[in-house]
Amino acid sequence: MDPGLTSLIGIALAIGVPIISAAITIIICGTSMAGVGTEKPELLSRLIITVVLGEALAIYGLLIAFMLLSKLSAITTMEAANKALISGIVIAVATVAAGAGISYCGTSLIGATAEKPETFSSNVIGVVLSEALAIYGLLIAFMLIGQI
Numbered sequence: 001m002d003p004g005l006t007s008l009i010g011i012a013l014a015i016g017v018p019i020i021s022a023a024i025t026i027i028i029c030g031t032s033m034a035g036v037g038t039e040k041p042e043l044l045s046r047l048i049i050t051v052v053l054g055e056a057l058a059i060y061g062l063l064i065a066f067m068l069l070s071k072l073s074a075i076t077t078m079e080a081a082n083k084a085l086i087s088g089i090v091i092a093v094a095t096v097a098a099g100a101g102i103s104y105c106g107t108s109l110i111g112a113t114a115e116k117p118e119t120f121s122s123n124v125i126g127v128v129l130s131e132a133l134a135i136y137g138l139l140i141a142f143m144l145i146g147q148i
Contacts, residue, residue, distance in 0.1 A: 018061025094137020
């Protein structure tokens with residue numbers, strides 16, 4: 001396979017999958033927020049964290065895609081192309097995992113906070129730790145791109 005094509009597949013995965021993960025996360029958490037917002041609008045400013053962390057997934061993918069695009073001219077061997085492809089796969093898988101975690105924990109956070117607002121601090125930990133999964137993938141993708 002051509003190194004350029006392999007690299008472009010990595011770039012497509014790095015931008016496409018995180019955007020889909022972010023969109024699904026925002027849809028799931030946003031609809032839960034809308035339901036709570038009609039009853040308790042004062043909670044929305046705290047609960048927006050679920051949507052913001054969902055959007056961060058797309059930003060991580062965008063960052064990796066930009067980094068890969070900047071290295072595109074340097075990718076002349078299959079070894080470098082494979083590193084580009086794997087870095088795209090790493091951020092894609094990490095953002096899917098993080099998106100699932102944020103979606104499940106986020107909707108639980110929203111529901112629990114609507115019932116008992118004082119539980120927000122305890123329940124937000126699941127959402128934040130789910131986001132950390134994407135950051136782990138981001139770091140590994142950075143390391144792989146640094147070796148190109």
